[in-house]
Amino acid sequence: MALKASALKVGDTHSERVVENLSRTQIVQYAGASGDYNPLHSDEVYTTQAAGYPSVFAHGMLTMGLTGKMLTNYVGDGTLTKFGVRFTNQVWPGDTLDSTATVTALREEGGQHYVDLTLSTKNQDGKEVVAGSATARIDP
Structure with a gap:
């Protein structure tokens, strides 16, 4: 069912769990799908000993994609006109992520209706990623 302006108001939210217990396998699968083979995402020895991180971590674009899944589940496929994020914290193997879209504006332009949303994806500790x-x- 399509999202309708008449059924929305500023402040409405939609939330989804986009991944539970993110696995190293999922991170490596994303590397293969995206072609991003940076060793920070798959090579534990390099990541911990050479780069100084506690572990490998997920690609930022994997987290954006998971956030986008929630977004298109909410607004529908083929309706996005703008989607942008910034990565605020790393996502680690074992993390569970919940994404929320909040309606910030409903507007009409040239006879077309639009919804503007803020997005936030947080890990199991409530830390925004x-x-x-x-x-x-x-x-x-």
């Missing part, structure tokens, strides 16, 4: 915004076309 992604912050962003999006705009989508919606039905009246």
Whole structure:
């Protein structure tokens, strides 16, 4: 069912758990799908001994993709006109992530209705790992 402007108000939220217990396998699968083979995401020895991190960690774009999954589940496929994020903290193997979209504006431009959203994805400790915004076309 399409999201409708008449059914929304500023402050409405939509939340989803986008991953539970992120595995190293999922991180490596993302590396293969994206072609991003930076050893920080798959080589424990390099990451801990050479780079000084406590462990390998997820690609930022994997976290953005998981956030995008929540977003398109909410607004529908093919409706996004803008989607941008910033990565605020690393995502580690074992993390569980919940994403939330909050309606910040409902507007009309050229006869088309739009919803503006703020986005936040947090880990199991409540630490934000992604912050962003999006705009989508919606039905009246």
